[in-house]
Amino acid sequence: MSRQDLPVTSYALLGLLTFGDELTGYELKQRADRTLRFYWVAPAMSQVYSELARLTEHDLVSPVGEGRRTTYAITDAGREALRTWLEDTPVGSPVFKHPVALRLLIGHLVAPETTVAMIREHLDTLDDQLAALAEVRESLRGSDAPGEAFRYPSLVADWGLEHYGQERRSLSDLARRIEQQN
Amino acid sequence: MSRQDLPVTSYALLGLLTFGDELTGYELKQRADRTLRFYWVAPAMSQVYSELARLTEHDLVSPVGEGRRTTYAITDAGREALRTWLEDTPVGSPVFKHPVALRLLIGHLVAPETTVAMIREHLDTLDDQLAALAEVRESLRGSDAPGEAFRYPSLVADWGLEHYGQERRSLSDLARRIEQQN
DNA sequence: ACAGCCATGTAACTCGTTACATGATTAC
């Protein structure tokens, strides 16, 4: 059984290998950038490789092929470890570090226009993220019904779209509120 | 000018000293736990002390009193550094690591009931956070009008209440959706 | 031929955490 806990990012990357294919480190990084990035992290390339090394050591993934272009497949032990993690480990708190909120907190130090501009700048990047996530979500159509392969990824994507959309609305209201009364 | 950038958490703690009082490290930690925690981090006690040491080195805060019970006040250079930071440094992206979303992504590995229970567990802690934040927000009433001392902290708190409230709604919808069809 | 992507790693470093250690003051 070996109950030595891995960092969550390790489980996250392992989880990306549960969709029926085997990937190189490079491809795994791309998948993380497409999906994980919106709810967890987009790990650095170098971290992907070091996590794969660790997962291999624990026999949770097994490398296929040598030298150039090694692909990794999840093992039975890997699936088991993920299941155990999902069932037995209490879900932790989200890490939510929002620089816009932080700067707003000390908005009294600068002109209101500065704060408004800062919020608007952030809204632009939010739009980009929303567009990227919408694209991902669209790409899952066709196998997103209950029981199908991308059911859960679709649920997460839908939730993310709602989440980021709501944030967009809240923040643009906030900018308007600051703009008007001062 | 000395454009040596500090980590954002350093600016965050420095920002908490812009509300007209001087605090001990211990008190600063308490203030961070009350406010910063919802949008940034609740730094460990030990980090508060090390950040204060760094801020002191850079003359952004100045210690008052010796040995036991040293309080720290922001300096003019400190206020200036914060202003420069707010005006000249591009606002970064939020760090958003959500274990619920991550686990949902690989929900196909476990029974739907497990996932639903996980979400429900998280909803409980969300309620606690909402209650704590609501309390903070109430405590600011009376000096939250435009131009008053806690104007911006109130705006952030209101935004936070909306944010966490929306998350609450989204997640409980999600739990219901998983529960029903399967 | 050359640019861009595919592919894999190492080294140094920083942020932030946990564990440890100490002791004074305050409330009951």
Next chain:
DNA sequence: GTAATCATGTAACGAGTTACATGGCTGT
């Protein structure tokens, strides 16, 4: 008197980043 809170740090460690280094393969 004794438990809780106030108060301040040090040390070891781990997660994750950036910078660096290397080279093959593919399309034009």
